[in-house]
Amino acid sequence: MSTRQLILTILKRTEAQTVANLAVDLGITEMAVRRHIKELEKEELIISNQIRQAMGRPTYKYSLTEKGKESFPRNYVDLSLTILKDIEQISGQELVSQVFSKRKDRLFEKYNDDMQGTFAERVEALAKIQSENGYMVEYEQKEDGSFEFTEYNCPIAQVAKEYPIACQCEHELFKRLLKTEDIERQSCMAKEDSNACVYKIKKKIT
Numbered sequence: 001m002s003t004r005q006l007i008l009t010i011l012k013r014t015e016a017q018t019v020a021n022l023a024v025d026l027g028i029t030e031m032a033v034r035r036h037i038k039e040l041e042k043e044e045l046i047i048s049n050q051i052r053q054a055m056g057r058p059t060y061k062y063s064l065t066e067k068g069k070e071s072f073p074r075n076y077v078d079l080s081l082t083i084l085k086d087i088e089q090i091s092g093q094e095l096v097s098q099v100f101s102k103r104k105d106r107l108f109e110k111y112n113d114d115m116q117g118t119f120a121e122r123v124e125a126l127a128k129i130q131s132e133n134g135y136m137v138e139y140e141q142k143e144d145g146s147f148e149f150t151e152y153n154c155p156i157a158q159v160a161k162e163y164p165i166a167c168q169c170e171h172e173l174f175k176r177l178l179k180t181e182d183i184e185r186q187s188c189m190a191k192e193d194s195n196a197c198v199y200k201i202k203k204k205i206t
Contacts (some may be wrong), residue, residue, distance in 0.1 A: 003028070004036050008068060011046060016061040018051075027173055037062060047073060077158045084163060098166055104169040108176050115177050119203040123147050147201040149174075151189075154197060162191035167191070171199075180204035 001009070001110045003026065009192065010025055011017060021028045040046045045068035048060040088096050111129050120141065127137040127149065136152040160166040167190055175183050181200035187194040 003032075007036055007040065008045065008064065008071065011062060011064050011068070012072060016049070016063040018059055018061055022062075040068075044068075056204060068177070077156075080156075080159055081162060084159070096163060100163070100165045100169045104173050107173055111177060115179075119178070119180075120147075123149065123201060126174065126177055145203065149199040149201050151197040152195065154189050157189055160188075164190065167197075174201070176197065 006026060019030050019033050022033045038059055044065055046062050047065050050064050051059050051061055088200045116127050127139050131137045134155040139147050139149045141147050156166055167188055171185055175181055180203055184200045186200055188197050
């Protein structure tokens with residue numbers, strides 16, 4: 001395990017530690033700890049809290065941020081699949097579809113205000129949103145004015161393989177956010193042997 005991962009693990013188990021305590025636990029110098037702490041703070045994985053003392057300079061204790069806590073393994077996918085299968089078994093496929101549709105509507109309400117400016121600027125905004133959500137987006141404008149919009153990762157790929165409506169709802173969400181029906185999904189990680197989900201996006205002709 002790397003030193004930075006050891007620091008995160010210690011903070012996960014003990015909640016908050018000083019540089020001095022971390023140095024003792026790790027068996028390295030305080031200067032070495034501070035170098036790692038600086039990088040972890042820059043990545044927003046840990047945060048410092050000042051501790052005032054009766055005498056002398058204040059000291060700092062470091063703890064995990066929410067992002068830091070989320071860097072540890074989670075089993076959200078299995079939980080999501082289990083819940084969806086239970087819903088399907090109890091109430092049928094129609095309710096599962098309603099759940100995904102509700103998620104689509106919620107995401108539209110969340111991100112619609114970010115869809116400002118020209119069509120190209122809206123595509124850029126969508127790429128930023130999806131990248132921040134873990135989809136690893138790249139996009140390119142083609143000579144005909146269309147955009148090739150590529151997602152190299154899908155955080156819900158396992159769910160989408162079981163429930164293709166997840167992909168359908170993403171497709172519909174993009175249409176609503178970009179205000180165009182002319183979006184073609186050319187490949188899909190959940191449906192075929194592909195390393196990316198690729199969309200061809202064209203501006204609505206008015």
